[in-house]
Amino acid sequence: MLSRGLPQGAVPKLERPGPLRERVYEALLELITTRALRPGQHLVESELAGHLGVSRQPVREALQRLNTEGWVDLRPAQGAFVHEPTEEEADQLLTVRTLLEAEAARLAAAHGGPSGVEALEELCVKGERAVLADDVDGAVAANAEFHAKVMELAGNAVLAELAAQVDRRVRWYYTPVARQRGKQSWIEHRELIAAISAQDERRATDVMRAHTEHTRRTYHERERG
Amino acid sequence: MLSRGLPQGAVPKLERPGPLRERVYEALLELITTRALRPGQHLVESELAGHLGVSRQPVREALQRLNTEGWVDLRPAQGAFVHEPTEEEADQLLTVRTLLEAEAARLAAAHGGPSGVEALEELCVKGERAVLADDVDGAVAANAEFHAKVMELAGNAVLAELAAQVDRRVRWYYTPVARQRGKQSWIEHRELIAAISAQDERRATDVMRAHTEHTRRTYHERERG
DNA sequence: CGATTGGTTATTGTCTACAGTTTACCCATA
DNA sequence: TATGGGTAAACTGTAGACAATAACCAATCG
Incomplete structure (x- = not known):
């Protein structure tokens, strides 16, 4: 051996x-x-x-x-x-994304242990630091990491696969938009961590849904840059 | 010309x-x-x-x-x-399927018009006839058509695409099981139509969730055929 | 003058051939 | 007998060549 x-x-x-x-x-x-x-x-x-x-x-x-x-x-x-993205398709993608992420949050609250919560908090700190330092790319990356971690805690590989695909395409559509809402996003992340930590499935779902719906509204209001 | x-x-x-x-x-x-x-x-x-x-x-x-x-x-x-399906993966697929179908039901209740409800009723009749005639293959086909119609009424192409993929794989896993629960399934379909017709999003979601969760339970109890 | 037809070109769809890797088997050897 | 190396076969990964198809353009006929 x-x-x-x-x-x-x-x-x-x-x-x-x-x-x-x-x-x-x-x-x-x-x-x-x-x-x-x-x-x-x-x-x-x-x-x-x-x-x-x-x-x-x-x-x-x-x-x-x-x-x-x-x-x-x-x-x-x-x-x-x-592929040429249409307004309608972007909206549909955002709808699906909301759905998948919310479910991931619920599952994370259900099965995620203290170690998972800890990992999320670390990523949250990382993201907040990036925001404070005006490191936009770093903040975006941290955001992706955060969501990926939530998905990992959910422990559903199929869900993760679908969400990964949808997320990448969503990001493609609204990349320019994403840069705007930096600070608010991390406050919501904190709420999500609290819900997961309390194993409150319902609240985790609602928080995540509100979170992604928020980005969706931001997308639709992007015209008047 | x-x-x-x-x-x-x-x-x-x-x-x-x-x-x-x-x-x-x-x-x-x-x-x-x-x-x-x-x-x-x-x-x-x-x-x-x-x-x-x-x-x-x-x-x-x-x-x-x-x-x-x-x-x-x-x-x-x-x-x-x-691919070798594992017990865990089958469960994850069924979870995701429940999620997607439930959302489709909600959207169908929101946007589906009277014509859509009518189409669903026709398919329901078709399926019930097949069950009464012990036409198992016909019932399975009608079931697929029914769900596809609900998805169509939801009017979300992205959602439909994902659901189609997941559905086919689910069907692969539990094909033998599907044949069992024929009659009960169509009673639940009737409830779903009622909810959609009433544009009751919440109830449509719940009914569909209960419906797919039911098939999931049937799957896990298949051992003792 | 317009529509249609025929030819032309560029690009995809498919096949065949070759190089690189992995796997399995066999034999030599401790 | 077990182990190690070495060889050979099989399969995949990649490249290049050929055939088929669709868009484009010009010329011709009504």
Whole structure:
């Protein structure tokens, strides 16, 4: 046995490149979310392949996945187009997001132990510090971490998977908006922690619902920037 | 113009083959859901390709999609394996299903008009007839139609998409169970229609939640067949 | 002058071939 | 007999080539 001498976490996990399609997928997702590839734009496989220095095959596979996840529309015999978000769809996504996050909050209140609450508090502190320091990117990142942690405490992998997808797309739609409401958001997070800590499922659900609904209203009022 | 002489609906819409990957995808999904391909089984691309009379490429693309939707696990450099459902995962899926269906019921109660209620009643009659005639397959189909209709009335495409995926996987897990509870199910459907008709969001939610939770309990008690 | 038809080009859909990895088996050896 | 290495087979990952299809544009006919 070689158990001895291999301190559990210290294994370097030697960086394997992994399947190309994965990296292409992430690259394209990055390009889409950063608006480098604009909505409605026609994505030509050979161009992307050449630009990324790979063959068409991995690009195709990445596009297929992006299609099933709603990032691109794959018209048969015509190619891939970056999905064009409509007002209606954004609203529907926000509705679903509210639903999933609220349920996650409920489950977190039900099954989340003291250690989970502690982790949430740490993340909350981190986010509040970022807000005070005017570190917008840091605050956004902390926010994502916070929600991810709540989802983790919920202990429902299926729910987490769906929420992750919906969240990313929501973020795509209203990225510019997200930066506005920084401080208020963390106050609400505090309330959520309190509810989870008290194992008050009902209150956790309501707080989270109010929280995400709040961002939804912010979205709809963004016109008059 | 040749509009004249081409009676609008009479055009046979000649069957376009469509992308091969689509047909391969559907074929594989059929094979999986019917248990022809057993959970845990190693799917060899070349075998499937030969068996379906196509090359490996469409098979690969179909497998990728099945992977993102949770039907197969795609281990790098090793291939595709039919996903093995665990007890825990089935439970999580049922939880999420309850959540999504309940929300759909609420939205249906909110936005669904009288015409929608009428359509639901028709489907309900259809299902009840099937039950009385001991037409199990017919009852199951009508049940699916009923839920799909509720989802349609909800008018949220994103929600519908997620629910469709979750529903199919749920059905995969507890297909044998579903056949049992026929009659009771349609009584509950009647209650749901009443709630939607009254535009009582709260009651519609509760009824649907009770309904799906009921099937969940049936699932967990299936051992002692 | 407009509509339609035919050709042209660019892009996707599919197939075949090759390289890289993993797995399993077999044999040699302590 | 158990262990270790080494080899071989099978499969996946990637690349490149070919065929098919759809959009685009010009030329022709009414």
